[in-house]
Amino acid sequence: ExxxxxxxxxxxxxxxxxxxxxxxxxxxxxxxxxxxxxxVPGKGLAxxxxxxxxxxxxxxxxxxQGRFIISRDNAKNMLYLQINSLSVExxxxxxxxxxxxxxxxxxxxWGQGTLVTVSS
Amino acid sequence: DIVLTQSPGTLSLSPGERATLxxxxxRVVNSRWLAWYQQRPGQAPRLLIYSASSRATGIPDxxxxxxxxxxxxxxxxxxxxxxFAVYYCQQHGGSPLDYxxxxxxxxxx
Numbered sequence: 001e002x003x004x005x006x007x008x009x010x011x012x013x014x015x016x017x018x019x020x021x022x023x024x025x026x027x028x029x030x031x032x033x034x035x036x037x038x039x040v041p042g043k044g045l046a047x048x049x050x051x052x053x054x055x056x057x058x059x060x061x062x063x064x065q066g067r068f069i070i071s072r073d074n075a076k077n078m079l080y081l082q083i084n085s086l087s088v089e090x091x092x093x094x095x096x097x098x099x100x101x102x103x104x105x106x107x108x109x110w111g112q113g114t115l116v117t118v119s120s
Numbered sequence: 121d122i123v124l125t126q127s128p129g130t131l132s133l134s135p136g137e138r139a140t141l142x143x144x145x146x147r148v149v150n151s152r153w154l155a156w157y158q159q160r161p162g163q164a165p166r167l168l169i170y171s172a173s174s175r176a177t178g179i180p181d182x183x184x185x186x187x188x189x190x191x192x193x194x195x196x197x198x199x200x201x202x203x204f205a206v207y208y209c210q211q212h213g214g215s216p217l218d219y220x221x222x223x224x225x226x227x228x229x
Contacts, residue, residue: 106176
């Protein structure tokens with residue numbers, strides 16, 4: 001079964017750090033661009049970051065520049081998102097997403113999401 | 121920055137009716153980089169349309185996308201009960217590169 005499964009969310013104090021993980025299965029993980037997208041509960045979707053299939057290039061939304069670090073381990077079929085200096089505004093469900101086709105926007109496979117709550 | 125504005129914010133219709141959702145960009149965008157997603161309550165988003173008008177795998181043909189330039193439309197020809205959800209458009213581009221989403225249209229009964 002083709003699947004993405006996130007983990008690592010939870011309750012964190014402001015100023016803290018967290019690493020989210022995403023386990024991919026059922027497809028050749030190393031062939032695809034991967035992204036993180038987040039959603040504040042009850043609000044819309046916001047793109048967070050992208051990583052090249054071989055991990056060589058990364059891209060971040062302006063709001064995450066310098067605080068978010070996306071990475072991947074193709075040998076383990078894992079995607080990661082390190083979030084530093086967390087603030088209450090980072091409270092959201094974080095989705096791991098596959099980008100099906102390079103050069104086209106088609107986020108075709110989404111995980112179920114992991115909730116990050118930033119609160120004191 | 122590319123900004124996508126969706127309208128209406130909420131659309132109230134009945135099963136069997138036709139739904140027309142709009143997505144407008146603040147500047148001309150490449151149609152290859154325009155996608156639509158559906159999100160049902162408690163679920164992750166699902167890709168419906170890519171490249172403005174191509175249906176994703178497994179998407180019923182009652183869903184169609186159109187448009188170019190700055191104006192794009194998602195049409196659902198005959199609403200089924202499971203179509204009542206939130207719909208988002210998304211684009212790619214800008215400087216710096218970004219993948220912005222519109223704010224969403226809630227389709228309700």
